[in-house]
Amino acid sequence: xxxxxxxxxxxxxxxxxxxxxxxxxxxxxxxxxxxxxxxxxxxxxxxxxxxxxxxxxxxxxxxxxxxxxxxxxxxxxxxxxxxxxxxxxxxxxxxxxxxxxxxxxxxxxxxxxxxxxxxxxxxxxxxxxxxxxxxxxxxxxxxxxxxxxxxxxxxxxxxxxxxxxxxxxxxxxxxxxxxxxxxxxxxxxxxxxxxxxxxxxxxxxxxxxxxxxxxxxxxxxxxxxxxxxxxxxxxxxxxxxxxxxxxxxxxxxxxxxxxxxxxxxxxxxxxxxxxxxxxxxxxxxxxxxxxxxxxxxxxxxxxxxxxxxxxxxxxxxxxxxxx
Ligand SMILES: [Zn+2]
Numbered sequence: 001x002x003x004x005x006x007x008x009x010x011x012x013x014x015x016x017x018x019x020x021x022x023x024x025x026x027x028x029x030x031x032x033x034x035x036x037x038x039x040x041x042x043x044x045x046x047x048x049x050x051x052x053x054x055x056x057x058x059x060x061x062x063x064x065x066x067x068x069x070x071x072x073x074x075x076x077x078x079x080x081x082x083x084x085x086x087x088x089x090x091x092x093x094x095x096x097x098x099x100x101x102x103x104x105x106x107x108x109x110x111x112x113x114x115x116x117x118x119x120x121x122x123x124x125x126x127x128x129x130x131x132x133x134x135x136x137x138x139x140x141x142x143x144x145x146x147x148x149x150x151x152x153x154x155x156x157x158x159x160x161x162x163x164x165x166x167x168x169x170x171x172x173x174x175x176x177x178x179x180x181x182x183x184x185x186x187x188x189x190x191x192x193x194x195x196x197x198x199x200x201x202x203x204x205x206x207x208x209x210x211x212x213x214x215x216x217x218x219x220x221x222x223x224x225x226x227x228x229x230x231x232x233x234x235x236x237x238x239x240x241x242x243x244x245x246x247x248x249x250x251x252x253x254x255x256x257x258x259x260x261x262x263x264x265x266x267x268x269x270x271x272x273x274x275x276x277x278x279x280x281x282x283x284x285x286x287x288x289x290x291x292x293x294x295x296x297x298x299x300x301x302x303x304x305x306x307x308x309x310x311x312x313x314x315x316x317x318x319x320x321x322x323x
Pocket of ligand 1: 017046
């Protein structure tokens with residue numbers, strides 16, 4: 001728990017932005033717990049306005065969730081002009097930020113949408129295409145927001161190789177398939193490192209679970225924009241998670257839906273995407289996922305084997321086919 005009584009806090013410190021009522025906030029659902037925060041849904045008893053309050057877990061010696069939440073709030077504010085007046089694409093609407101003792105509380109408007117994967121499962125092929133194309137358009141719009149000029153920083157291949165080797169090198173070395181995937185990653189990376197690639201502000205955690213959609217609107221969540229880098233560092237995790245997700249059906253039908261979603265997403269993003277670079281970045285993230293699960297304990301090692309190893313093998317095969 002956040003340790004805060006959120007309705008009580010809002011009723012004393014946050015008036016409704018729509019009708020200016022004080023002390024009218026009532027919960028509409030039980031809070032949801034996340035790793036670093038808790039999520040609270042409330043409604044104004046006077047005008048019916050619906051809001052979401054995200055409360056940090058507090059400040060401890062080794063983490064400052066409150067500062068991170070404030071960053072997230074400021075990022076939302078900075079992004080508002082880029083999405084202003086756009087009916088189809090947007091972010092959560094930032095309404096206020098409260099700092100109370102060790103906690104931060106970010107207040108946003110409620111967006112009545114559902115996660116992309118869940119939405120897509122109910123769609124026909126045409127609907128799947130439209131859904132994921134829109135996710136690509138949304139990301140392109142985010143990358144174009146408040147562009148800081150063209151930062152030619154390339155893929156920072158050396159940094160990625162060093163990280164993988166230092167963090168998971170010994171685990172990779174013990175497994176023939178992982179060793180071979182890692183060698184491919186290093187070899188292709190060294191080749192691609194000469195490409196001059198424009199940097200953009202990276203979302204930082206872009207995946208289907210971080211996009212909500214309703215019938216007419218798409219809203220991205222958990223936008224970090226903490227670093228600049230090549231756009232593939234947002235495209236690759238999304239495409240990987242798309243593969244890990246089940247968009248409905250089994251066997252050939254599931255495969256077709258997945259391929260359609262990936263094609264649509266990349267078409268929506270629209271920029272000429274160098275597929276070799278994309279598959280390379282996908283291999284990077286899939287090796288990271290495998291390593292992270294492998295290190296966490298027996299149960300997660302099973303996930304590494306059954307879920308992440310097939311992703312490593314698939315992305316490695318796709319990359320090999322392009323070299
Ligand atoms: Zn109100």
